[in-house]
Amino acid sequence: MNSGAKRFLIAAILVAAVVSAFSAQFNRYYLGVVIDIGINVILAVSLNLINGHTGQFSLGHAGFMAVGAYAAAKISIVFSDKIPAQLAPVLFVAALLSGGLLAALSGLAVGVPTLRLRGDYLAIVTLGFGEIIRVVLQNMESVGAASGLKNIPHDTNLFWAWAFAAITVFVVTSIVNSTYGRGFIAVHDDEIAASSIGVNPVRYKVTAFVFGAFFAGIAGGLYAHHKQFLSPTGFDFLKSIDIVMMVILGGMGRTAGVIVAAVLLTLLPEFLRGFAEYRMILYSLLIIVLMILRPQGLFNFKNPWRAKA
Amino acid sequence: MAGQGMSASLLQLENVTIRFGGLTAVSELDLQIGAGELVGLIGPNGAGKTTVFNLITGVYQPTAGKISFASAPTAKLKAHHLARRGIARTFQNIRLFSSLTVFDNVRAAAQLHCERRVINSLWRGRAFREGEQEIARQVMELLEIFQLGKFRDESAKSLPYGDQRRLEIVRALATKPKLLLLDEPAAGMNPTEKVELARLIRFIKDKFQISILLVEHDMQLVMEICERIVVLDYGIKIAEGNPDEVRKNPKVIAAYLGD
Ligand SMILES: Nc1ncnc2c1ncn2[C@@H]1O[C@H](COP(=O)(O)OP(=O)(O)OP(=O)(O)O)[C@@H](O)[C@H]1O
Ligand SMILES: [Mg+2]
Numbered sequence A: 001m002n003s004g005a006k007r008f009l010i011a012a013i014l015v016a017a018v019v020s021a022f023s024a025q026f027n028r029y030y031l032g033v034v035i036d037i038g039i040n041v042i043l044a045v046s047l048n049l050i051n052g053h054t055g056q057f058s059l060g061h062a063g064f065m066a067v068g069a070y071a072a073a074k075i076s077i078v079f080s081d082k083i084p085a086q087l088a089p090v091l092f093v094a095a096l097l098s099g100g101l102l103a104a105l106s107g108l109a110v111g112v113p114t115l116r117l118r119g120d121y122l123a124i125v126t127l128g129f130g131e132i133i134r135v136v137l138q139n140m141e142s143v144g145a146a147s148g149l150k151n152i153p154h155d156t157n158l159f160w161a162w163a164f165a166a167i168t169v170f171v172v173t174s175i176v177n178s179t180y181g182r183g184f185i186a187v188h189d190d191e192i193a194a195s196s197i198g199v200n201p202v203r204y205k206v207t208a209f210v211f212g213a214f215f216a217g218i219a220g221g222l223y224a225h226h227k228q229f230l231s232p233t234g235f236d237f238l239k240s241i242d243i244v245m246m247v248i249l250g251g252m253g254r255t256a257g258v259i260v261a262a263v264l265l266t267l268l269p270e271f272l273r274g275f276a277e278y279r280m281i282l283y284s285l286l287i288i289v290l291m292i293l294r295p296q297g298l299f300n301f302k303n304p305w306r307a308k309a
Numbered sequence B: 001m002a003g004q005g006m007s008a009s010l011l012q013l014e015n016v017t018i019r020f021g022g023l024t025a026v027s028e029l030d031l032q033i034g035a036g037e038l039v040g041l042i043g044p045n046g047a048g049k050t051t052v053f054n055l056i057t058g059v060y061q062p063t064a065g066k067i068s069f070a071s072a073p074t075a076k077l078k079a080h081h082l083a084r085r086g087i088a089r090t091f092q093n094i095r096l097f098s099s100l101t102v103f104d105n106v107r108a109a110a111q112l113h114c115e116r117r118v119i120n121s122l123w124r125g126r127a128f129r130e131g132e133q134e135i136a137r138q139v140m141e142l143l144e145i146f147q148l149g150k151f152r153d154e155s156a157k158s159l160p161y162g163d164q165r166r167l168e169i170v171r172a173l174a175t176k177p178k179l180l181l182l183d184e185p186a187a188g189m190n191p192t193e194k195v196e197l198a199r200l201i202r203f204i205k206d207k208f209q210i211s212i213l214l215v216e217h218d219m220q221l222v223m224e225i226c227e228r229i230v231v232l233d234y235g236i237k238i239a240e241g242n243p244d245e246v247r248k249n250p251k252v253i254a255a256y257l258g259d
Helices: A002-021 A027-054 A061-082 A083-113 A119-138 A160-174 A182-189 A193-198 A201-227 A237-251 A253-271 A275-291 B048-056 B079-085 B102-113 B118-123 B128-144 B161-173 B191-208 B219-223 B243-248 B250-257
Strands: B009-020 B023-034 B038-042 B064-069 B088-090 B179-185 B210-213 B227-235 B235-239
Touching: A002 A160, A002 B079, A002 B102, A027 A061, A027 A160, A027 A237, A027 A253, A061 A083, A061 A119, A061 A201, A083 A119, A083 A160, A083 A201, A083 B023, A119 A237, A160 A182, A160 A201, A160 A253, A160 B118, A182 A193, A182 A201, A182 B102, A193 A201, A193 B079, A193 B118, A201 A253, A237 A253, A237 A275, A253 A275, A275 B191, B009 B048, B009 B088, B009 B128, B009 B210, B023 B048, B023 B210, B023 B235, B038 B048, B038 B219, B048 B064, B048 B210, B048 B219, B088 B161, B102 B161, B102 B219, B161 B179, B161 B191, B191 B219, B191 B227, B219 B243, B227 B243, B227 B250, B235 B243, B235 B250
Parallel strands: B038 B210, B038 B227, B088 B179, B179 B210
Antiparallel strands: B009 B023, B009 B064, B227 B235
C-alpha cells in the first residue's frame, strides 16, 4: 500500500510531463478543458477530505480558491518582470504555494472557532466567509476591484495542472489511509466513540479543513495562471456549489468516485454550452434523482472504507 | 503524606454530583477502584450508572465533587485526554465506526500510541512503514485473542450482535488502558455467550493487568465475577460490599423489588 501510493504519484507526474511535452499538437480548446479537469480534480478531492471523509459540510471552497488565486496572481504580476526568464517556473511554484498557504491560514482562522461548534454552523460560517472574500476582492483596488485582475502570466500548463492534481490525490489518500488517518473516518462516523479512543475530534476537523483549504488555494493559483484573468464574481456561492456537487455525485468519501465526478462535471457544461443557463436546473435534477436513489440522505452517505493494509 | 505505603487507588470519586436541570442524576457519590480490581456497578434502570461512566470519562463534568485518576485530578479534561491517560470504555448502545472494517475499528484506537502524524503518513519512509506493520501486528494479535481475526475485512456493523459487543471491548483494549469501563456488555447476548463473556472479562483483567468497572443488569454475571459491588438507586449509593453482602442488603432488595 505504501510504496504503491508513492509509485502512483511518480507515474502520474511522469505521464503529465510526457503528455504535456506534446501539448503543442493539441487543439487549444481541448487543452484548456483538460487543464480545467486537473484543477477541478484538485478542488473536488480536497473538499472531499472535509465533506466526505471527515463528515463536515463546508460551503466555502470557492472562497479559499479565491484567496489562493488572487494571492498567487498578484505575486506573479509583481515579480515576473523583476526576475530572469529562466526563473519563471520557480516564481510560479512559489506563487502557487504562497497562495495555498494563505488559503490554509484563512482556513485555520475560519475553522478554529467554528469547528468547535456543531456541524451545521460550519455550513453557515463558510458560506459567509466565501461571500466576505468576494465582497472584499470586489472593493480592493490593488487587485482590480470589480473590473478584475488582468495580465496574469500564462504559466499553468497541462503538466502543472495534472501534477498538482496527482499530488492532491496522493496527499489525501495517504493521509486517510494511514493509521493516523483512520481518525478522520472515526470522527465522521461517531465523535463520542472517536474521543473515547483518544481521537480529538476538533483537531482532526481543523486538520482536514486546513489541508482542504490549502489545496483549494493551489487550485485557485493554477486557475489564475490558466485563465490569465480573475473576477470576484467567478468565486461566488455557485462556484462552491459546483464543487460540492462533484463530491456528492462522486459519493462522499470515495476518492475515485469524486475524481470521476469532477471529470464529468467539467465536461458536461462544455457539451451543454448552448444551455449554460440551465446548468443549475440540471444540477437540481441530479440532486433529486440522487435523493430518490439514496433515501438515507445525501449528507449521511456511509460506505465501508475497505483499506487493504 | 500517606504516599506509597497506602494502597493507592487508581480511580477516586469524592462527593461527585451531577444535575441535569432539576434532575440530580448522581448524588454525592464516593467511589474508589484500586489497581487490578474488578468492581461491579449495579442499580435499577435510570439509577445513574451510565452517567457515572460519562463523568469518569470526561463526557460530562460534575456539578460538584472531585474525580481523580492515577493520583491526578481529571477536572476540565476532555474524553480524548482521559483516553490518553488510560481510561477506556464501551457503550451501552454499541458505538462502532460503521464505515470502517473490523480491523480498522481497532486500528483507529491503536493510533493512540503511535506518534506518527500527518507528515509521516505523507513521506511514508521506512520508520513509518515499520510502525504501521507493528500496529497491524498488534491489532491482529488482539483480534485473534477474541476470535475476531476471521472478520478482519468485514464491515463492523455487519457482525452479529455479540461479536459487535466483543469488538467494542477489543477496540477499547487497543488504547492500552489502565481502567476499562464496560457498560452492559452482556446485553443482547444469549446464555452461552454470557458464560463466555464472564470468562473473557476475568481473562482480560489477568492478561492485561487492568482494573475493570462493570455495569451490568445480569445479576448472576455480576455476582459471579465481581470482587466488590456498588449499588446505585436514584443516583445515590445505597450499598457497597462483596457479592454476598450486597445480595442480602435489605435496601438493595427493596430497590429492586420496588422497581
Ligand atoms: N444528558 C442528559 N440530560 C438530561 N438527563 C440525563 C442525561 N443523561 C442522563 N440523564 C438522566 O439521568 C438519569 C440516569 O440515567 P443513566 O443513563 O445514567 O441511567 P442508567 O443507570 O445507565 O440506566 P439504564 O440501566 O437504563 O442504562 C436518567 O433519569 C436520565 O434520564
Ligand atoms: Mg445505562
